Amino acid sequence: MKITEEEKKIAIETTRQLLSTYNDSRGNLIPVLQQVQNKLGYVPAVAMEEAAAHFNVPAVDVYGVITFYNQFRLTPPGKNQVKICMGTACHMRGAHIIQESWERRLNIKMGETTEDREYSLERVACVGCCTMAPVVLINEEVHGKITPTRVDGLIFAHQLDKQKAKEGAAQDE
Ligand code: FES
Numbered sequence: 001m002k003i004t005e006e007e008k009k010i011a012i013e014t015t016r017q018l019l020s021t022y023n024d025s026r027g028n029l030i031p032v033l034q035q036v037q038n039k040l041g042y043v044p045a046v047a048m049e050e051a052a053a054h055f056n057v058p059a060v061d062v063y064g065v066i067t068f069y070n071q072f073r074l075t076p077p078g079k080n081q082v083k084i085c086m087g088t089a090c091h092m093r094g095a096h097i098i099q100e101s102w103e104r105r106l107n108i109k110m111g112e113t114t115e116d117r118e119y120s121l122e123r124v125a126c127v128g129c130c131t132m133a134p135v136v137l138i139n140e141e142v143h144g145k146i147t148p149t150r151v152d153g154l155i156f157a158h159q160l161d162k163q164k165a166k167e168g169a170a171q172d173e
Contacts, residue, residue, distance in 0.1 A: 001075045001112070001113060001115065003044055003076065007076070008044070008046055011036075011044045012046050012047075012050060014036065014039050014047075015032075015036055015046070015047040015050040015051065016050060018032055018035050018036060019032060019051065024056060025055075026055050026057065028055070029051060029055050029057075029065060030069075032051055032054075033062075033065065033072065037071075037072055041076060042073040042075055042076050042077065043066055043073065043074065044074075048062040048063055048066065049062075070111070070123065073120075073122070074111065074112075075111070075112055076113055076117065076120075077113060077120045078117050078118055078119040078120030079118055079119075080118060080119050080139055080158065081119075081120050081122065081137075081138070082102060082120065082121050082122070082137070082138055083121075083122050083123070083127075083138075084098055084099050084102065084110075084121065084123055084124070085123075085124055085126060085127050085129075085134065085135040085136065085137070086099075086123045086124065086125065087125055087126025087127070087133075088126070089130035089133040090126070090130070090134040090135055093133040093134045094134055095134045097148065098134050098136065098146050098147075098148070099121075099123075102136075103121065105155055106119050106121065106155075108121060110122065110123060124137065129144055131144075132144025133145075134146050138154065138158070
């Protein structure tokens, strides 16, 4: 996914500012990356390059760290964040099938964002609604007993809502 020049600029400035508060000890790499993600919602390639230069390690090593820990996102989060619970109860009740349904339907993989930035997909640990497993959160709203058909229904309902909001806004003009 491409990011805009403006986003790139913000990412570089933010990362440089964070790096300036840490010395170049490599133990600081993960805390800095976590802070970049907290501020930007993801860790873009330019932030990895900045961190690599600061800690004097190859950029590919920073990339390796980011992809090793699945807490990190490489792309900006979508307007609608779809979080699939991968806790034990959800896993036992077919969370991986639900994951595949979302991936196929949105044409992206886990951790990615659709090209129009409408949706992003991520895994989460148990969200505490195990009796409703398998569970999906859409922008913090919990949906339980998800099936592949319900995935289609949720996307359809969301698109309808969006359409209605658009029409409402057009009428107000
Ligand atoms: S395991 Fe998914 S809600 Fe608990």
